[in-house]
Amino acid sequence: MIPKELVKGSLKSIVLKLLAENNRMYGYEITKEVERLSEGKIKLTYGALYPILHKLEKEGVVVTESKVVNNRNRIYYKLTEKGNTTAKERIKELEEFVQTIKILLNPQTGFESCVC
Amino acid sequence: MCLLSTEQIAIVTKDVKNEGINFSHLQLDLIDHVCCDIELHMDHGISFNESYEIVKKEFGIKGLRQIQQNTLMLIDKNYRIMKKSMKIIGVLALALMAFGAMFKIMHWPMAGVMLLASFVFVAFVFFPALLYVMYKEVNRKKQVATYIIAFVGGIIFMTSVLFKVMHWPYAQLLFTPGLAILTFVLIPLIIIQRIGSLKMNKTVFLVGLISMMIILWGILFKMMHWPGAGVLLVAGGTLLVLAFVPLFYIIEVRKSESLRIDFLFGIIAISHFIIFSFLLSLTASSGILIDFNYQDNSFRARANYLHENNTSILEVNKPEIVTQFVNMADSIYNELEEIKLKVVRTHYEVSEEEAFLLNKKNSAIYNGDNLNRWLLSDYNANSPLIQLKDDIEKFCEVYEIIMVDSLGQESFINQLFSTEKRAVGINGDLKSWEDYYFKNRQPMVALNTLSFWQYNIRLAENKMLSAVVNNSKTIQR
Structure with missing residues (x-):
């Protein structure tokens, strides 16, 4: 399980990436998908997910559509055109971030060699 | 699946x-x-x-x-600002208010400024922000009316409290509608609106709000001197302590297994509030009590001293001319003593003997609003004051018949006793003698007045006797 603090900053980008790869998704589906892809290492609680989704909607990055499934309303989230660009930018940023962290942690250049 | x-x-x-x-x-x-x-x-x-x-x-x-709060925090800029400013201003205002109150009690300078500032913060920043946040979190359009009423009533109420503390005029005028809006409109409205969609136990909720409402009514009645304030306060307080607190504990606290911190906080806050307000009112009133007690004691002592003096004069020579006068003085003195005894007796609800002892000990009584009912002739046809007034007037007449007064327009006896109507307040309304001295007075004040009159009686008697014995020129033949 990866600590919450580490995941926190990248959540938005992760959600955007998932939405970019799938046409439309609903909240529960997103949490399950994150759990599945990360092999249970990242658990997205809905306390973290919905504020982000609503914020994205407010910014015009995603739109919602409501559909009745299994006797209840299900809200689907979908990227807008503007959202597609935003998603690409965010994913790129995240990749850069991961690369940078990797360099920092690299035994040749990082501080791990000193510890050894 | x-x-x-x-x-x-x-x-x-x-x-x-x-x-x-x-x-x-x-x-x-x-x-x-x-x-x-x-x-x-x-x-x-x-x-x-x-x-x-x-x-x-x-x-x-x-x-x-x-989750909803987090969502609002992330999206609504106003909400975020309101919530943050609410927290900061709330703490700040509370600190200022506490300091202001302390400064006020200690009579240090700047207390007024502090209280005013804390009031402005609470009334115009904290309170609107609080309502906005609540409104956003419970976004039911139907309840807009409730929030407006809460806002208006709350502001009026807080303004009146500030006016009262600062001794500005019209505090009373503001206080009544403010409290009335809160008690007669807001609380019933909340009950009606919330009762349907309630998460907590309905009985607990109802008992809590109703007992609070009754207490607020009691305060309102008390301040307006309407009858039944005591009953309301006792009923509300009893309901709160004996019904709400145990019910709340059994049903709400046990339900949520772990003891929530806000529950503990609530308990501490309430107990502090009670202790503080009680202690404050006690110190304030005990200070006044001591003053009244001191004055009362000195009247009694002086009256006794004069009485001894008079008795010794009477023992040496017995001027017949004053016999009637001395008897009148004694009987008025006893009448006054009787009334004092009755004040003590009705307050403590004790037997005559016990009242006699208590009166001797000079018990200063505060807070008894049942004096009017038996003391004033408006309420009681057999009021002792009717007889007293009559006797005092006769006493004055006799005095004036015997003594030649050299004081001019207002004679000595009229300075001691006047049963004329007198002007009161800014408007100069005329009040009758008994209303002027006894209407809506605390028992302690009434006792003090009565002691003062006993002293005056002895004083007049003494003046008369010394005149008769030493200086026969001042006596009319």
Whole structure:
């Protein structure tokens, strides 16, 4: 399980990436998908997910559509055109971030060699 | 895969709604999510109820509402600013108010400025922000009226308290409508609106609000000197302590297993409030009591001294001319003593003997609003004051018949005793003698006046006697 603090900053980008790869998704589906892809290492609680989704909607990055499934309303989230660009930018940023962290942690250049 | 029935979905929907989730489509999001989670657990062969309990535990108490708050924080800039400023200003205003109150009690300078500043913060920043935040979190358009009423009533009430503390005029004028709005409109409105969609136990909620309402009514009645204030205060207080607190503990606190910190905080805050306000009122009134006691004692001592003096004069020579006068003086003195005894007796509800002892000990009584009923002739046809007034007037007449007064326009005896009507207040309304001295007076004040008159009686007697014995020129033949 990866600590919450580490995941926190990248959540938005992760959600955007998932939405970019799938046409439309609903909240529960997103949490399950994150759990599945990360092999249970990242658990997205809905306390973290919905504020982000609503914020994205407010910014015009995603739109919602409501559909009745299994006797209840299900809200689907979908990227807008503007959202597609935003998603690409965010994913790129995240990749850069991961690369940078990797360099920092690299035994040749990082501080791990000193510890050894 | 298990699917929830319509009824089961309805249960979840009701619970989510009761949490006050109403922002945009967040309610639908959460209902669907919770249902999906429940279905997942049910796939493992657990019943609906058990699955629901597991899911509830996962998001915890207040969990759903927290999600809404986080969402609002992220999206609504106003909400974010309001909530932050509310926290900062709230603490600041509280600190200022506490310091202001302390400075006020100690009569240090700047108390007024502090209280004023804290009031402005509370009334015009904290309070509106609080209402805005509450309004956003419980976004039911129907309840706008409640918030407006709370705002108006609250502001008026707080202004009146400030005016009262600062001794500015019209505090009373503001106080009554402010408190009336809060008690007669707001609390019933809250009860009506909330009773349907209540998460906590209905009985607890009702008992709490009603006892609070009764206490507020009691305060209002007390301040306006309307009858029945005591009954309301006692009833409200008893209801609160004997019904609400135990009920709240049994039903609400036990339900949520772990002791919540806000419950503890609430207990501490309430106990502090009670202790502080009681102690404050005690110190204030005990200070006044001591002053009155001191004055009363000195009147008694002087009256006794004069009486001894008079008796010794009478023993040496017995001027016949003053016999009637001396008898009148004694009888008025005794009448006054009787009234004093009755004041003590009605207050403590004790026998005559005990009252006699208490009166001797000079017990200063504060807070008894039943004096009017038996003392004033408006309420009691057999008021002792009727007889007293008559006697005093006769006493004055006799004095004036015997003595030649050299003081000019207002004679000595009229300075001591005048039963004329007198002007009171700015308007100069004329008040009758008995209303002037006794209407709505504390027993302590009445006792003090009576002692003062006893002293005056002895004084007049003494003046008369010394005149008769030493200086026969001042006596009319």
